[in-house]
Amino acid sequence: MLLIKNASQLLTLAGGLRKESYDLAIIENGAVLIDGDRIVEVGETRELKGSAEQEIDASGHVVMPGFVDPHTHLVFAGTRENELYMKLQGYSYLDILKQGGGILRTVRATRNASLSQLFSETKHRLNYMLINGTTTAEAKSGYGLNLDTELKMLRVINEIDHPVDLVPTFLGAHAVPPEFKSSGEYIEYLKKIIPDVAPHAKFIDIFCEKGVFSAEESEEYLMEGKKYGLIPKIHADEICDIGCTGVAVKVGAISADHLVKSSEESIEAMRKSKIIAVLLPATPYMLLSREYAPARKFIESGIPVALATDLNPNAYTESMQMVISLAITQMCMLPEEAIAASTINAAAAISMEREIGSIEPGKQADMLILDAPNYMHIGYHFGVNLVNAVIKRGRVVWQKHIT
Ligand SMILES: [Zn+2]
Structure with a gap:
């Protein structure tokens, strides 16, 4: 199990295809619990019931679905x-x-x-x-x-x-x-x-x-x-x-x-x-x-x-x-x-909205931790890579290392 917690903004994008309204379904101080390659629980950090052997503290960072x-x-x-x-x-x-x-x-x-x-x-x-x-x-x-x-x-x-x-x-x-x-x-x-x-x-x-x-x-x-x-x-x-x-x-x-x-x-x-x-x-x-x-x-x-x-x-x-x-x-x-x-x-x-594209229980755990305190930095802080970590199918597959 992997727990990502304390995200300043968790952009869940829950609720399916956007047409008239493009809200991001944001949870402030959000957390996601992942089991294997699946998302099992999503909510505010203090309300999440499950625990995990691996934890990532995303304080001060946006967490969102992978692009x-x-x-x-x-x-x-x-x-x-x-x-x-x-x-x-x-x-x-x-x-x-x-x-x-x-x-x-x-x-x-x-x-x-x-x-x-x-x-x-x-x-x-x-x-x-x-x-x-x-x-x-x-x-x-x-x-x-x-x-x-x-x-x-x-x-x-x-x-x-x-x-x-x-x-x-x-x-x-x-x-x-x-x-x-x-x-x-x-x-x-x-x-x-x-x-x-x-x-x-x-x-x-x-x-x-x-x-x-x-x-x-x-x-x-x-x-x-x-x-x-x-x-x-x-x-x-x-x-x-x-x-x-x-x-x-x-x-x-x-x-x-x-x-x-x-x-x-x-x-x-x-x-x-x-x-x-x-x-x-x-x-x-x-x-x-x-x-x-x-x-x-x-x-x-x-x-x-x-x-x-x-x-x-x-x-x-x-x-x-x-x-x-x-x-x-x-x-x-x-x-x-x-x-x-x-x-x-x-x-x-690409007909995959039931599997990916949002952070909801049951979906594949593909997500990003961004070097951004809120989502408005995406596109505004431009020409640089804001991605700090990429989680694919529940595994951290890439992380920015600065030494
Ligand atoms: Zn083309």
């Missing part, structure tokens, strides 16, 4: 730091893609990478995730764009041995590889390989965007994935609104992600559905754009919002703390909203 990162492209070979110079010269994302850069460059490197290279690059990023407080993440394939390499990426996601839990998404429809003449031709190929990849993934995703995959192609493709038990997700309205959120609603997607350009009509369509809006502010930040997703409109429409890093060679960050800071400063989200969007709502965006 859940519901949208990452974590597995890739090689980085693309040189593209920052192109972006500084005014080249857009699609300009860089047309010149064989961007996704296609990472596809070449990932196809050429050995399995052990991919494992080791991925592990390096997972270490950064963990020390920055992420305890569960979604991870997409999508830098293979052929059956062999997509399976290689999914194998890394499913087999890597690391405290951060990963949930696999098949994103074969990330870009059209050069060996195919058109997006339509490539979609036909992808539909044929879905049965081979489906046993290795939970979600299916597509980059629905002008010049990449159309709304019609996306709908047909995601419906095909559903036949094999894959839950649809969609990259929508990142650069243009071509009706992709409408597709998300039609196919019953669990989330629509990016949503920078979502029109009033798209937001209205989402409002009537159960879709979670996954917003990725690190992406416009690293595209040197001033335009971010209209988070306030989503929140005020009652659409549940989640946040994610979009970790990839363009937006290269593992830090949900950085994302929270961007969400507050660039999208006017309140700290409470940004924190709920990074925990319980993020868990719901």
